[in-house]
Amino acid sequence: MINTFEKSWFRYKGGLLPTISALLYCQLTYFAGIALILSLNPVLMTIGTLAMAHGMVIAAYMIHECGHNAVFKSSHHNAWLGSALNWLTGGCYGTYDDLRANHMKHHINNVDAVTFDYRSYLARHPIQFKIVKSLEWLYVPAVEFLMHAVLIFAPFLFKEKEDQQLRVIGIIMVRFSLLLGLFLYSPIAYACYLLAYAIFLTVLRFMDALQHNYEFIVEADSNFNLIKHKGDRNYEQSHTFSNPISINHAWLNLLTLNFGYHNAHHTKPTTPWYDLPKLHKSLYGNEAIFVIPFRKQLLSFHKNRVARVMGDDSETQSNRFAQRLQDGSAVGANGVSFLSSF
Incomplete structure (x- = not known):
């Protein structure tokens, strides 16, 4: 059933888990961050501020994914998700269509x-x-x-x-x-x-x-x-x-949804964020000329x-x-x- 859902809705095989994980993460950190800030406890407010900031970061990079139609098969569904996430980033004053066109x-x-x-x-x-x-x-x-x-x-x-x-x-x-x-x-x-x-x-x-x-x-x-x-x-x-946070510790690049693998992204812009490290390695190997x-x-x-x-x-x-x-x-x-x- 899950495979059928993924095949019907998502652009790439294997896209369901990383997409749901990223979306749950940005929602949880954003709204939990608000709750911690509202607690008025200094320690919790500090944690909440950092959590909320990172939730917005992940939301922004998911909007970027939607802009390249790298999440769903339907451009309409990508636009809907991108528009919704833009409320978290404060970029909702501009339209998603304008953002994508730009x-x-x-x-x-x-x-x-x-x-x-x-x-x-x-x-x-x-x-x-x-x-x-x-x-x-x-x-x-x-x-x-x-x-x-x-x-x-x-x-x-x-x-x-x-x-x-x-x-x-x-x-x-x-x-x-x-x-x-x-x-x-x-x-x-x-x-x-x-x-x-x-x-x-x-x-x-x-x-x-x-x-x-x-x-x-x-x-x-x-x-x-x-x-x-x-x-x-x-x-x-x-x-x-390319400006990855780390080549040797690739998991650190998840902090920005692998946005640092920028040459790979520009080589194939529709590559989803979770496949960019593999694409970068296939294109450049250990070559550091652009890194x-x-x-x-x-x-x-x-x-x-x-x-x-x-x-x-x-x-x-x-x-x-x-x-x-x-x-x-x-x-x-x-x-x-x-x-x-x-």
Whole structure:
């Protein structure tokens, strides 16, 4: 009976157990985390904050799986699950369809394309720029919070999204009411939620920051439809880098649902998360040319946390970036999360 259910609903044989396990885990850690935070016991609140943050991380990477239709056979079922999980990640202000379409541009066009150019915005507003840099120095993911704020207000800022205004107003009323209720219950509990969300954003941006040295392109630019490397698989692989937490202890990569095996993911984007280590090994074996050592990931993330606000466009040269990745001096990118759907 279980095999029949799996065969009827899931895209891949063997997908039932890992999918159910991941979904149960993110639900349990998220809602149990809330319960622990509401206990107002300092020790339990600490555990709950970390649990809730990791629940959001797993939910986000399951949304990524849905975006590639790697969970269910039906794209409709993938969309339903992705939309539901997006409520846990706080990305529900944007639609799942927009999120998926934006991420597919990343795979097809081989660029990091955005609608809102936060770099130009900060360059035009020096006070906000100083605030963002100060917060980033303190390891606060200010750029990601800025992008999240723009996601919330996108229907009121961009003409092409005006038809989503009523939908977003409804979501704002629901989510902000819940947040207000949490604050009135306990400002400390509210602060724990904000901390959990900041940790969640930090994990996602840590994984995203060094995986590509693609060009940063604003969709409104006149040259967006003249992208030089659209569909160029050689360019895609040479500008893609894998950042697993550990090669020798592969189980640690489950903390991010194997998202660090990024070259393997870009080689075959529909490969489910639980098969990425096997695909990586079949493609690269023990070859380390595209793999960033974890200590160097941490070093780059730490050293260039302020410089990453504006980025370094010279890093689009693959050889230079690859060298910087290996010596821990790479700047990388901010604001390119797959959860940004605008």
